Amino acid sequence: MTIPQDPILCIDLHCHSTASDGALSPGELLARAAEKHVTHLALTDHDTISGLAEAQAAAEAAGVVLISGIELSCLWRSRTIHIVGLDFDVNNSEFISALEQQNRNRWARAAMIAERLSKLAIPDLLDRATTEAGGDVPGRPHFARVMVESGVVKNAAQAFKRYLGAGKVGDVKAYWPELQEVVQWINAAGGIAVLAHPRKYQLTATKLRELTADFRRAGGRSIEVSTSGQSSGDLGFLAELCMREKLLASQGSDFHFPGAPWCELGRIMKMPDGLEPVWHHFKQIPGASAPV
Numbered sequence: 645m646t647i648p649q650d651p652i653l654c655i656d657l658h659c660h661s662t663a664s665d666g667a668l669s670p671g672e673l674l675a676r677a678a679e680k681h682v683t684h685l686a687l688t689d690h691d692t693i694s695g696l697a698e699a700q701a702a703a704e705a706a707g708v709v710l711i712s713g714i715e716l717s718c719l720w721r722s723r724t725i726h727i728v729g730l731d732f733d734v735n736n737s738e739f740i741s742a743l744e745q746q747n748r749n750r751w752a753r754a755a756m757i758a759e760r761l762s763k764l765a766i767p768d769l770l771d772r773a774t775t776e777a778g779g780d781v782p783g784r785p786h787f788a789r790v791m792v793e794s795g796v797v798k799n800a801a802q803a804f805k806r807y808l809g810a811g812k813v814g815d816v817k818a819y820w821p822e823l824q825e826v827v828q829w830i831n832a833a834g835g836i837a838v839l840a841h842p843r844k845y846q847l848t849a850t851k852l853r854e855l856t857a858d859f860r861r862a863g864g865r866s867i868e869v870s871t872s873g874q875s876s877g878d879l880g881f882l883a884e885l886c887m888r889e890k891l892l893a894s895q896g897s898d899f900h901f902p903g904a905p906w907c908e909l910g911r912i913m914k915m916p917d918g919l920e921p922v923w924h925h926f927k928q929i930p931g932a933s934a935p936v
Contacts, residue, residue, distance in 0.1 A: 653683045653684065654683050654910045655684045655685075655923060656682050656684070656685050656686070656895070656897050656899070656909055656912065657686040657711065657838075657894050657922070658688050658713075658841075658868065658871060658897060658898045659677075659686070659688060659899040659909060660688065660690065660715075660898075660900050661687060661689055662777075662778045663687075663694045663695030663778075664691070664715075664780065664783075665690060665785055665786075666689070669695075669698070670687060670695040670698040671699070671702040673687065673699065673702075673909075674699055674702035674706045674708055674710070675702065675706055676909055677708050677909050677910070678707060678708050680908065680911075681910060682708060682909055683709060684708070685703070685909075686711040686712070686728075687699045688715040689714065690714075690715050690717065691714070691715070691746045691747065691750055692743065692747065693734055693743065694780070696713075696734060711730055711731055711923075711926060712729075712730070712731060712733075712835070713730050713731075714728070714732075715727070715728050715729075715840060716728075716729060716829070716830070717746070717820045717826075718820050718821055718823045718826040719820045719822050719823065720822075720855055720859075723845065724817070724818065724820060725845065726840040727826050727827060727830070727838065727839065727859075728837075728838040728840045728868070728894070729829075729830035729836070729837060729838070730866075730894070730922065730926070731926040732833035732835025732836075733833045733835070736832065736834070738829070738832055739833035742829045746821075747781065749819045752819060753816050753818045753819065754770065754773070754774075754781055754782050754783070755770060756816045757782075757787055757814050758773070758787070760816060761791075761807060761814050764791070764794075764796055764807075766790060766791065769787070769790060770782070772790045772793075773787045773790050774786075776789045776790060787803070787808060788800040788803035788804060788808055823858065824862040824863075827859070827862045827863045828862075828863060836865050836866055836892070836922055836925060836926075837859075837863065837864040837866065838864070838866040838867065839864055839867040839868065841868055841898060842855070842867060842882060842885070843873075843874060843878045843882065844873070849881070852885070853885065856885050856888075856891075857889060859889075860890075860891060865892055865925075866891050866892035866922040867882065867886050867889070867891045867893065868882070868895060869882045869886050869893045869894065869895060869919060870882075870895040870913045870914070870915050871897070871912070872899075872906055872911075873898075873906055874913065876913075879916065880916065883916040886919055887919065892919075892921065892922040892924075892925060893921055894921075895915060897910065897911055
């Protein structure tokens, strides 16, 4: 599938639903995308593609083109890094097996968070956090909501400050695979691996250049140049990295919930000229009679 360059197109290749840590169901997400005039959307839930079937049905009803997507967690030099996979075969058996292992890793982490927080004496903490996650694997935001409901903290910010933030008792490092392995999963499924929101890792410029080079050597093909929460300086720096490593340029809002205008669906800074968009390398949508 080739998405032509056109000023009326609105392309968002990074967002989340209730299948992971988003606030809207896949159907609600697609309805909002249409409302915000998004024409092409990739649903990139964390380590799962369970929302894609519902999203596809909703996309057809809303008139939005859906690209298969996922956001996978991995390790680079002992740091957690996120890799977005785009335009892959959702039926690839090896990829599905890898996701099942990733899901087991997420459950092990959730159980460890609950154990670490046991001194708070919140009844059925893991079960309640799972309910908050819609029956899926709970993350720290879901634990925070239960803590608020239980009166342990006043709000989610306080939950992270006291118990769940970096270095706190509930900050459990996950059992993620290495970056190279995750990139290989995406490539083997016929997809494109994208280095997600590079400026959010709080790396120095030198370290970020090293990460980007390692990602490209591992088989990564694209980098998010434009995403939420960036300055114009970030945009220019990431464009330079993109060109330096000869990567394709991606973009996405990283939308999680309504009410945060800085990461709204389709609200993305225009990428600098001279970059090759990742969507120019997408395959035809399965079942479509002609490229988009």
